[in-house]
Amino acid sequence: MGDFDGVKANKNINPMKKNPIQPQSLAAIVADRLKSSILSRQLALGEALSEEKIASAMEVSRTPVREALTLLQLQGLITILPRRGSFVFKPDRRTLHDLVEYRLHLELLVAGWATERAPEALHASLMEALAAMEKSRAEDDALAYATADTQFHDAFFIHCANPFFVEAYDIAAGRIAALRSHLSGQLGLHRQKTFQEHQDMAEAVKRQDVDLLHKLLRQHIEAMEPNYASALEILQP
Structure with a gap:
């Protein structure tokens, strides 16, 4: 698992801040970090991913991690298999x-x-x-x-x-x-x-x-x- 330092739930999002540019959701931030780790080869093609380990490394709950994996599944970068877990994309x-x-x-x-x-x-x-x-x-x-x-x-x-x-x-x-x-x-x-x-x-x-x-x-x-x-x-x- 790559090093996902620097993602903080409380510091990245302030829902009370008035700004015409909406901040990224926490799930989107986690998804961006995971995508970067895939493209930088910190995560290997076909590698199994642990929601618990990602959440711990990024200091977030498992909910945004689960949402992030779903976002990346839509991009084809993550494969989610029922009862087996989530894996980095690896094509046949x-x-x-x-x-x-x-x-x-x-x-x-x-x-x-x-x-x-x-x-x-x-x-x-x-x-x-x-x-x-x-x-x-x-x-x-x-x-x-x-x-x-x-x-x-x-x-x-x-x-x-x-x-x-x-x-x-x-x-x-x-x-x-x-x-x-x-x-x-x-x-x-x-x-x-x-x-x-x-x-x-x-x-x-x-x-x-x-x-x-x-x-x-x-x-x-x-x-x-x-x-x-x-x-x-x-x-x-």
Whole structure:
């Protein structure tokens, strides 16, 4: 179990405070901390979670922990099995295939829109992500590379000018980010050709060549399935 220091029920929420911005619920705060622990690899894929231990570590009651796990179940990051408990998401081969297929079609669509609707802003975001990827490669930091990888692909959604597609992607975004964090380093993807692939995609955006971008993006995303399937097999007990 990761270290969830700093979450205090009484200090984080003041229901009497008049503020136009509503504070997060305690359950949402716990959910954010758990999600961060999954993405930072403090919690392993498939790891069993104890409500009692989480509540103790975060100094909260079990009620917000239970609510937080339900929130993360809706995001697909937690699997709750009756009479067995709660577990960090870990996909089987079929689920992995479905995730890749869902991401592929959605990202191809928004990537084209973003390139047509906000090419300069999109390119600037991609270059910012590439700079972070280059830095993480120099430091051989696979987790930082995975975070920058997520930043790169999120840019297509941010600049597509249609918030409903951002909401649609949220269904799978957490699980995709978790797979990057846990498996990319194991596969050494930050040292291999994926960086060049990202550079090529950024160049296609700069040239506003949507056809080339779609070709590169399709190849890049489709390679995710066999790569991650191999890594997941290694993680099997």
